[in-house]
Amino acid sequence: MPILKSTFFVLFFTCFLGWSQQPLSKKEELDFLKQVKQTSEHTETLKGQFLQTKQLSFLEKSIESSGNFYYQTPNLVKWEYKEPYLYGVIFKDGSLLINDNGKKQDVDLASNKLFEKLSDLIVNSMNGKMLTDTDFSTSFFTENGEVMAILIPEQKQLAEFFKAIELHFNSVTFLVVQVKLIEKSGDFTLIKLQNLQQNPSLDASVFTH
Numbered sequence: 001m002p003i004l005k006s007t008f009f010v011l012f013f014t015c016f017l018g019w020s021q022q023p024l025s026k027k028e029e030l031d032f033l034k035q036v037k038q039t040s041e042h043t044e045t046l047k048g049q050f051l052q053t054k055q056l057s058f059l060e061k062s063i064e065s066s067g068n069f070y071y072q073t074p075n076l077v078k079w080e081y082k083e084p085y086l087y088g089v090i091f092k093d094g095s096l097l098i099n100d101n102g103k104k105q106d107v108d109l110a111s112n113k114l115f116e117k118l119s120d121l122i123v124n125s126m127n128g129k130m131l132t133d134t135d136f137s138t139s140f141f142t143e144n145g146e147v148m149a150i151l152i153p154e155q156k157q158l159a160e161f162f163k164a165i166e167l168h169f170n171s172v173t174f175l176v177v178q179v180k181l182i183e184k185s186g187d188f189t190l191i192k193l194q195n196l197q198q199n200p201s202l203d204a205s206v207f208t209h
Contacts, residue, residue: 021148024140024174028144032140032147036128046071046126046175048196050079054189069193075123076207091119096162097209104209112158125167125176136165144179146171160184171199 022030054063067081081087088099096098096115097108109116124130131138135155141148147169153159168178175196182188182206
């Protein structure tokens with residue numbers, strides 16, 4: 001799969017700690033997790049736009065792409081790339097459905113444990129369950145008015161690919177607004193979610209291959 005089209009797998013990483021970052025106290029951490037859980041319980045659907053930036057050490061310029069994002073509980077996720085190419089990815093019913101500008105492909109996630117885990121990570125980053133996933137060691141900070149969770153993979157297979165995962169949450173809505181995936185090499189993928197709508201009506205056709 002070409003570099004541009006494979007970068008979404010690295011959805012979502014070491015974090016560069018700045019002076020503006022402050023660690024959450026234990027009480028603040030528990031309060032934050034409670035708020036995220038409550039938000040998740042009241043979120044049936046999400047939709048918005050995303051801007052993805054891929055930084056590769058061997059390229060002078062980063063690779064940028066953008067499109068639309070959709071989520072429906074419990075485990076439907078769609079990334080619809082619009083620029084610089086047309087490319088759709090749907091995680092649905094244990095399958096990865098790919099639409100490459102009209103060329104369609106179905107991948108059984110059960111046959112590829114890494115893709116299956118990545119699917120879980122994508123869904124769990126949306127519903128907040130990733131924050132308590134025992135496959136990660138997690139630290140919490142505040143940064144620029146947002147809450148940031150830094151997750152270090154402890155599960156061997158994930159650690160072979162990712163050095164860290166960084167999730168940013170809006171401090172008012174407690175929804176994920178930014179995901180950064182940092183690879184072992186230091187290359188990373190940064191995804192910013194924009195214009196998020198909570199509980200919009202989504203037609204079933206959105207998740208049709």
